[in-house]
Amino acid sequence: MRFKGEKALERLLDDPLQAIQDSEIICLLCGQPFQSLYAHLHTHQVSPDEYKRLIGYKDGVFLIARGKTPEFVKTARAQVISENVDGYWDATLSEDVNCQNIAGVFGITEKQIWKLYTGDSQLKKMRETPYRAIGKQSITCLECGKKFRSLTTDHLRTHGLDTWAEYKTKWAYAQHTQLNSHSAFIDYIIGRDRKIVTKRWNARGWQGRPCTVDDVISLWDVSKTREENLDAIGEQFDLCWGEIIHLFMGKKHPKKLQLMELMDKSSQHSQQEQCSAKKSTANLLSVDEYEELSKLLALGTDPDIAALKLGIQPNTVKEYTKRQKKAQRNSEKISRLKADPMAAINNTTITCLVNS
Ligand SMILES: [Zn+2]
Ligand SMILES: [Zn+2]
Structure with a gap:
């Protein structure tokens, strides 16, 4: 047994975190080093919690040598x-x-x-506030926190969600929301509306634009979503989304940045209160319940007991488990196919192997 000197012990009592070292933790009641104090504290007849309070450790501190954890x-x-x-x-x-x-x-x-x-x-x-997940260059998957330019259904399937609609309902996005970053959204809409834009603007003449960039900027309401703004402005001037976005294209690059700035402000502010209210009814579980449940089940808790603990329906737990399993099966399937890509092509379908 190695005893720390009185002085050393006093110094440690002034700064008790120093007692937790890489290879040992020193008991500040007797000065002896251990790998863990949990068993040893019985000899002083104090519980770990009492010991922490006595010494001045915060609740989250583990009484174990750092390197031995x-x-x-x-x-x-x-x-x-x-x-x-x-x-x-x-x-x-x-x-x-x-x-x-x-x-x-x-x-x-x-x-x-x-x-x-x-x-x-x-x-x-x-x-x-799910609209915050949509940024200028990336959209964050609210299931796993990974960032993408666009959320693909292939990625959503890894979470057991089969369609965009399902994901949007779960996270309380309006159904017409495009799951794209702003820059991907702009590119997508321009491509999608190319034909109609060319046709209508040719008929009107490029000089006869019914509204200008400044009109759009002054009419843009950041408390509404990107899509709602395009709808409202489009209705006022009889324009489709692509026509409005086209006003910001052309050679002057800063214009496009201006548009992205507007869209970004919208995702910071739009529908924050509505979102949380809608989510509680549309969702299977609240975010907290979801996290709590996955924790309980990971610890091997019986599903019915987990439901009781969280005060939710046993069926909800079943649905959760079903989705998790589905997601797992899907990702297993994809990784199997990645190893043998030819198997992804069969008579009627071909499985996309990207983004999973
Ligand atoms: Zn001791
Ligand atoms: Zn994800």
């Missing part, structure tokens, strides 16, 4: 962090200092904290 503790730690990291974030301090502090508390690297903090909180925000 077994795999299951790492998982638990990740969970604790994703739940509590907001509580430790001090808005009066810089991001760097926050990351340093929180990393110290949880005994993991600053980089990991940063990723957890930004990744989690941004996705949460987007799930509450």
Whole structure:
């Protein structure tokens, strides 16, 4: 047994996080080093929680040497962090200092904290106000948080959602929403409406445009979505979406940026309150319930008990499990086909192997 000197122990009591080291954690009641304190604390007749309060550790601290953390503790730690990291974030301090502090508390690297903090909180925000997920260059999948130029049905299938409509209902997007980043949306609409635009503008003459870029900018209402704005302006001037977007094309590049700026403001502001209200009825589960349920089931909780715990219908849990299984089967199928791409082509269908 190796005892730390009285002075060393006192120093550690002033800064108890120093007692959690890579290869050992020092018990600040007796000064002995261990890999984990959980069993040892019985000899002092204190519980881990009492010990943490006594020494001044925050709740999320694990009483285990950093480098010795077994795999299951790492998982638990990740969970604790994703739940509590907001509580430790001090808005009066810089991001760097926050990351340093929180990393110290949880005994993991600053980089990991940063990723957890930004990744989690941004996705949460987007799930509450789904139009935020649509950005200038990318759209974020609200199921997994990955970014794309456009959301494809192939990708949605990996989450057990078969159609865009299903995804839009689940996340309370209006059905006419295009699941494209603004730049992809512009390209798509220009391609889609090319024929009608050429025909109508040729008939009108290119000088006889019924409205200008400035009209569009002054009429654009950022509390409405991109699609609603195009509908409203189109109705007023008898224009299709492609014709409006065409006003912003041409040689002057900044115009297109202006249009993207308008669209981006719209996705920041549009329908925020409506979204959360709609979502609670349209959705199978709220975002919190969804996360809670996946956690419970991952821990091997009985589905009926999980339903009881969350106060939801057992059928909802069944539906959730069904979707998860479907998503898994689908991704397994795709990876099988990727290994043998010829098998993706059969008599009546060909399976798309991109984006899964
Ligand atoms: Zn001890
Ligand atoms: Zn996804």
